[in-house]
Amino acid sequence: MEQEYVLITDFCTSHDIETHFILQLYDNGLVDIVLKENTYYLPVKQLPKAEKIVRLYSELEINLEGIEVITQLLNRIEKMQAEIIYLKNKLDLYE
């Protein structure tokens, strides 16, 4: 069966970050985590999102508040890009 959860400690060791950072992300609603028998896990589906945040934090030195703003704006960009594709396809009707 495919692995569904990753131990937060494994994730943090792998990315060289503090466990506290992931818990902060959870507190701010940026990632979902799961508590099972007193151990925190990160759902595998959340990994791309969590890794992107870690890159913003460690590679670009952006703090949590900045990450929150960026994440919101990226979500808006994603929605707008989908809308642009939809409108472009609609526009083809009149060309």
Place this chain on the structure above:
Amino acid sequence: MKFIDYYKVLGLTKSAKPSDIKKAYRKLARKYHPDVNPNDKEAEKKFQEINEANEVLSDPEKRKKYDKYGKDWQHAEEFEKAKASQQSAYGRSRREGYSQNYGAHDFSDFFESMFGGATADFSRQRTTRFRGQDFNAELKLHLRDVYTTHKQTLTVNGKNIRITVPAGIENGQTIKISGHGGPGQQGGPKGDLYITFSIINNTPFKRDGNNLYTTVNLDLYKALLGGEITVNTFDGQVKLNVKPETQNGSQVKLKGKGFPIYKKNNAFGDLYITYNIVTPKKLTEKEKALIKELAALRNN
């Protein structure tokens, strides 16, 4: 191979201090990082350039070599070759391994020729990821291709992948092929492959979602008196009854003759036909006389 002015890439002069380099690099990396510029190929290219410039200028050894040979980097190559021949076998194999591990292919030919591939800060961090890197690819298909579900073979990073393209896929739509991205690290899962479809339409049909639109020329007399015509649909010809006194620009709907609905078996959109009434040309004297008679009849 083109010479790359790494100082210019970072907006610096040759006298820049290490702190200036770090500062300039951080500023540009924040601007062009792929994570903050999704689906922006220009930003991705720019990010690679600044990454490469930083790789060279932030390393005192590399910067020294770059400053020394600069535009005459070909001489540096010769210099390196001579130097390499004196090195031990251990030294060579170690350097090669280093380059392979950290994906030197992300750098320009100029960089490779001068430094033989190296590790960028970001590349190094990538290798420690738990999950493999996601890959993005674009697949160009014709509208006719996506009318039916079919198989396609793609080559991604030298590996052939056979995928099923479901009928009815939209232009600009992205699908995820799980586990076909980069390999995971430390036993982690592979990344995913994202394929964005670019659908080229060179048919007489316009598409809006699942519906198709086309224009059909209609003879004036058939428009006036009604009758049967044969029209082209996406999957063949059908016979259509034209109502008497059909107006120019009027539309009829052929239910279920549109495009397949994505991931819904045997479900189709509709085909909308717009009539373009064509008036006859080069009228004979007799025709003109009869039409005048008709006009007079209508005006009375």
